[in-house]
Amino acid sequence: MSKISWIEKLAGLVGLVPRERKWPDPDPYGEGLLSYPPFEKWLEVEELDSKRKPRRLAMVPTTCFNCEAACGLLAAVDKDSREILRLEGNPLHPGSRGKNCAKGPATLNQVQDPERILQPMRRVGPRGEGKFEPVSWETALNQIANSIQDCFKEDRHDEVMYHVGRPGHEGSVERVLQAWGIDGHNSHTTVCSASARAGYQFTWGYDRPAPDHANAQLILLLSAHLESGHYFNPHAQRIIEAKHSGARIVVLDPRLSNTASRADLWLPTKPGTEGAVILAALKILIEEDRIDRKFISEWVDWRGYLKELHPEDVPTVDLFLQRFSEHLSEWTPAEAESYAGLESGSIEKLAAEIARAGSRIAAHCWRSAASGNLGGWQIARSLAILNAFTGSLGVEGGTSPAGWNKFKPDFFSMPDPGKRWNELIWPRQFPTSFYEMSHLLPHLVEDGIGKIGVYFTRVFNPVWTYPDGMSWMRMLEDEEKVGLHVALTPTWNETAYYADLVLPMGHSTERHDVQSLETHSARWLSFRQPIFRALARLEGKPSDDTRGFNPGEVWEEDEFWIELSWRIDPDGSLGIRKHFESPYRPGEKVTVEEQYQHMFENSVPGLPEKAAENQMTPMEYMTRVGAHELPGEAYELHRQEVDLTENQIPEIDPQTGLASVDGKVIGVAVDGAIRKGFPTPSRRIEIYSGLLEEWGFSEEALPGVSRSHVGPENLDPENGIYVLVPTFRLPTMIHSRSANSKHLMEISHANPVWIHPEDAERHDILDGALVRVETEIGHFVNRARITDGIRSGVIACSHHMGRWRKEDGPGSRWSSATVNFEELSDGSTRMRRLQGSEPFKSEDPDSERTWWDESGVHQNLAFPVQTDPVSGMHCWHQKVRLVKAADEDQYGDVVVHPEKARAAHQNWLKLARPAGPDRNGGLRRPRELPRPLGRDPEAYHFKD
Numbered sequence: 001m002s003k004i005s006w007i008e009k010l011a012g013l014v015g016l017v018p019r020e021r022k023w024p025d026p027d028p029y030g031e032g033l034l035s036y037p038p039f040e041k042w043l044e045v046e047e048l049d050s051k052r053k054p055r056r057l058a059m060v061p062t063t064c065f066n067c068e069a070a071c072g073l074l075a076a077v078d079k080d081s082r083e084i085l086r087l088e089g090n091p092l093h094p095g096s097r098g099k100n101c102a103k104g105p106a107t108l109n110q111v112q113d114p115e116r117i118l119q120p121m122r123r124v125g126p127r128g129e130g131k132f133e134p135v136s137w138e139t140a141l142n143q144i145a146n147s148i149q150d151c152f153k154e155d156r157h158d159e160v161m162y163h164v165g166r167p168g169h170e171g172s173v174e175r176v177l178q179a180w181g182i183d184g185h186n187s188h189t190t191v192c193s194a195s196a197r198a199g200y201q202f203t204w205g206y207d208r209p210a211p212d213h214a215n216a217q218l219i220l221l222l223s224a225h226l227e228s229g230h231y232f233n234p235h236a237q238r239i240i241e242a243k244h245s246g247a248r249i250v251v252l253d254p255r256l257s258n259t260a261s262r263a264d265l266w267l268p269t270k271p272g273t274e275g276a277v278i279l280a281a282l283k284i285l286i287e288e289d290r291i292d293r294k295f296i297s298e299w300v301d302w303r304g305y306l307k308e309l310h311p312e313d314v315p316t317v318d319l320f321l322q323r324f325s326e327h328l329s330e331w332t333p334a335e336a337e338s339y340a341g342l343e344s345g346s347i348e349k350l351a352a353e354i355a356r357a358g359s360r361i362a363a364h365c366w367r368s369a370a371s372g373n374l375g376g377w378q379i380a381r382s383l384a385i386l387n388a389f390t391g392s393l394g395v396e397g398g399t400s401p402a403g404w405n406k407f408k409p410d411f412f413s414m415p416d417p418g419k420r421w422n423e424l425i426w427p428r429q430f431p432t433s434f435y436e437m438s439h440l441l442p443h444l445v446e447d448g449i450g451k452i453g454v455y456f457t458r459v460f461n462p463v464w465t466y467p468d469g470m471s472w473m474r475m476l477e478d479e480e481k482v483g484l485h486v487a488l489t490p491t492w493n494e495t496a497y498y499a500d501l502v503l504p505m506g507h508s509t510e511r512h513d514v515q516s517l518e519t520h521s522a523r524w525l526s527f528r529q530p531i532f533r534a535l536a537r538l539e540g541k542p543s544d545d546t547r548g549f550n551p552g553e554v555w556e557e558d559e560f561w562i563e564l565s566w567r568i569d570p571d572g573s574l575g576i577r578k579h580f581e582s583p584y585r586p587g588e589k590v591t592v593e594e595q596y597q598h599m600f601e602n603s604v605p606g607l608p609e610k611a612a613e614n615q616m617t618p619m620e621y622m623t624r625v626g627a628h629e630l631p632g633e634a635y636e637l638h639r640q641e642v643d644l645t646e647n648q649i650p651e652i653d654p655q656t657g658l659a660s661v662d663g664k665v666i667g668v669a670v671d672g673a674i675r676k677g678f679p680t681p682s683r684r685i686e687i688y689s690g691l692l693e694e695w696g697f698s699e700e701a702l703p704g705v706s707r708s709h710v711g712p713e714n715l716d717p718e719n720g721i722y723v724l725v726p727t728f729r730l731p732t733m734i735h736s737r738s739a740n741s742k743h744l745m746e747i748s749h750a751n752p753v754w755i756h757p758e759d760a761e762r763h764d765i766l767d768g769a770l771v772r773v774e775t776e777i778g779h780f781v782n783r784a785r786i787t788d789g790i791r792s793g794v795i796a797c798s799h800h801m802g803r804w805r806k807e808d809g810p811g812s813r814w815s816s817a818t819v820n821f822e823e824l825s826d827g828s829t830r831m832r833r834l835q836g837s838e839p840f841k842s843e844d845p846d847s848e849r850t851w852w853d854e855s856g857v858h859q860n861l862a863f864p865v866q867t868d869p870v871s872g873m874h875c876w877h878q879k880v881r882l883v884k885a886a887d888e889d890q891y892g893d894v895v896v897h898p899e900k901a902r903a904a905h906q907n908w909l910k911l912a913r914p915a916g917p918d919r920n921g922g923l924r925r926p927r928e929l930p931r932p933l934g935r936d937p938e939a940y941h942f943k944d
Contacts, residue, residue, distance in 0.1 A: 061626025292391025375706020433872025801856025
């Protein structure tokens with residue numbers, strides 16, 4: 001590139017030549033206009049800035065952390081100033097393919113947030129006041145290690161708990177906890193996806209679906225999955241591509257979401273009725289013989305169904321179809337349409353769409369329908385069965401089990417599963433839960449089941465995210481119930497107010513980990529990495545501490561856990577340290593680079609070969625490319641034949657087809673071969689669940705329509721009794737993490753209550769007016785949004801809004817209102833907004849340009865916990881009374897009655913079917929149901 005000489009610059013200054021001379025164009029990337037520089041130039045990119053001044057860039061990949069999709073990001077780093085100029089999509093990432101939603105590039109806002117946490121902080125004064133002082137990492141690590149050592153010495157292992165929001169890694173912390181010998185893993189699953197997981201697990205033996213949207217003819221979605229589901233961007237781009245290629249979209253959702261607006265058929269079902277609609281459509285398909293009989297004959301456990309329910313019958317596929325159709329007779333199209341509030345003929349249209357698509361039906365049910373309703377797991381189950389009956393399970397264009405499209409690599413040292421069982425995390429009342437009963441933690445502690453000695457919250461904000469947040473506040477304030485609380489977080493949040501130590505952890509550009517998600521019909525692994533440390537590594541300047549590259553003293557979790565584990569067990573006598581010693585330097589502390597170097601060299605199929613093709617080591621390849629797609633088939637894995645040695649002679653059960661070696665089932669005989677099948681007891685798709693029968697849920701053993709707590713029969717809109725749908729979010733927001741992004745908050749900063757015009761007229765509510773939404777334990781006050789985008793009889797309010805901070809306390813002023821808490825005369829507590837978002841002075845001049853005042857309303861605070869007895873899911877939908885705001889009400893008010901909250905928990909607890917030492921062989925939980933932290937078989941038994 002040519003440079004402008006000093007003579008030319010001087011001539012411009014004195015006017016001898018025009019000063020507007022343009023800088024020369026950079027070297028071309030190639031012929032034509034390219035979206036990205038060629039890969040071979042990623043470390044030596046030349047471009048011009050907005051003033052046409054040349055600059056040298058390096059493009060370094062990482063993985064987004066602003067939702068679960070794990071999309072690829074590419075950081076454009078100025079090699080001279082060592083700053084990230086922008087974040088864009090990584091075109092080499094198999095899942096996101098160079099495309100991102102708004103949340104990905106907004107990571108730069110989070111990195112540059114002037115109010116982010118830059119050094120370890122220690123509480124000063126009572127918990128909850130929000131007063132902290134800086135402290136060194138050395139001091140923090142020693143305090144934590146000493147507290148954990150005390151727990152271990154006193155055999156209080158169950159008092160050490162790690163509670164995670166969105167993991168963003170594949171097994172890293174699970175390995176740590178196994179090494180520590182504790183059953184201390186807690187998650188957020190029971191406020192997220194437990195219900196859907198249960199429905200799929202009971203049917204397929206896998207707990208998640210993986211729709212092949214790209215090759216589908218019908219995309220069948222229950223709720224607004226395209227725009228606001230876990231895999232928003234990777235799914236959305238493939239759904240739209242499929243639609244442009246002729247696929248049709250059907251959406252069941254009471255809200256006209258962005259997804260529903262693109263649908264060919266929108267069915268605005270009443271909440272809790274979706275299962276009736278699916279089963280009624282399935283009944284039509286069976287009666288009209290528009291099903292895949294071959295798949296049903298081979299892969300549906302019709303033998304087990306008839307044996308258990310109709311033992312007198314001679315078992316045949318035809319008889320099974322007849323009997324199952326009779327079981328579905330309650331839900332004729334007319335009855336289901338009436339129950340769901342649909343127009344006559346709607347279910348016939350749905351059945352026709354399904355039949356048209358044949359086996360290319362990509363279906364998904366995750367939030368809303370499943371997570372909102374008592375028995376919502378039956379809705380997911382009905383969809384899983386529909387895939388089986390149409391032959392769209394595990395085939396191209398259909399829906400596969402997620403386990404086929406997700407990859408979890410091993411680390412260099414994998415500790416054995418432990419023998420402890422933590423009843424505070426896995427209480428006996430919910431033996432079939434998916435998974436840890438995290439939303440009940442404050443109530444379980446209050447019930448006296450246990451207490452917590454050391455509590456880690458990692459990117460986890462239950463005070464704000466969970467229902468009944470004030471119960472969390474009370475628990476966390478009590479140092480007798482929670483000893484040392486350590487908040488690992490990139491940003492301030494409401495739960496961090498109640499921590500003893502707040503430790504700054506990196507954003508997606510500031511830490512190492514790997515992640516894999518089922519975005520399409522393939523398996524891939526992405527590498528999240530600290531950008532500046534990765535660049536230094538590529539430049540031949542390796543380091544063993546990420547803190548030398550991050551802002552302030554921001555660290556990363558992997559290095560933190562390694563260092564903490566060494567301090568807990570400095571001499572190796574506890575058996576912990578050995579799992580954190582280098583595989584390359586025996587006896588020495590492992591580095592993060594060594595941890596992932598070993599993984600990439602030994603645990604990721606095809607990666608060493610792919611790296612060698614590009615003249616790189618596996619570690620260099622992942623550092624440069626950022627992701628790897630694994631080789632292998634993605635379809636019909638259930639048909640794979642079982643490999644047998646010469647000495648293995650299988651025995652085949654003539655009735656079931658199950659094949660066993662030495663008494664252990666290894667597969668199922670289908671079509672002349674022993675095949676792997678599905679991981680269910682029958683190795684086939686199970687319509688009748690013997691597991692549910694055995695564990696006390698005989699009435700749920702068959703697919704059906706559970707009566708939701710917010711079903712139509714429980715509502716009375718004429719008298720103001722509605723169902724509130726709080727399970728949708730705006731596509732620009734994700735839990736607590738997006739709140740400190742100024743651009744995302746500028747786009748989305750309010751969550752009004754959606755009300756249909758008929759309902760608004762019925763109650764004389766005007767658009768924009770304040771309304772009070774009364775729940776079982778209190779109420780909240782918000783603005784009304786009158787819209788045809790919600791069906792009548794239903795109201796809705798987006799979550800991921802309503803952030804708050806206390807007076808003079810820390811928090812993101814981009815997103816949060818200042819509030820106080822008042823004890824009212826009736827024993828309730830009111831949170832009142834004192835000041836909304838407003839301009840403030842900071843290093844970022846944009847902070848003085850904040851023009852919005854609202855930051856939303858914290859509705860979850862007023863929700864009681866409502867626990868489904870089968871799945872363990874908190875049932876999010878609320879039965880509420882909608883009224884006009886009272887004179888004393890103010891925007892943002894939330895009032896909660898603690899005694900009512902406790903009573904609500906206890907009422908729902910009555911639905912539970914507890915395990916016990918005197919039944920089910922003394923098991924705490926069915927062994928065939930997964931757990932995030934695996935246990936030794938011995939742990940499943942109650943102790944004498």
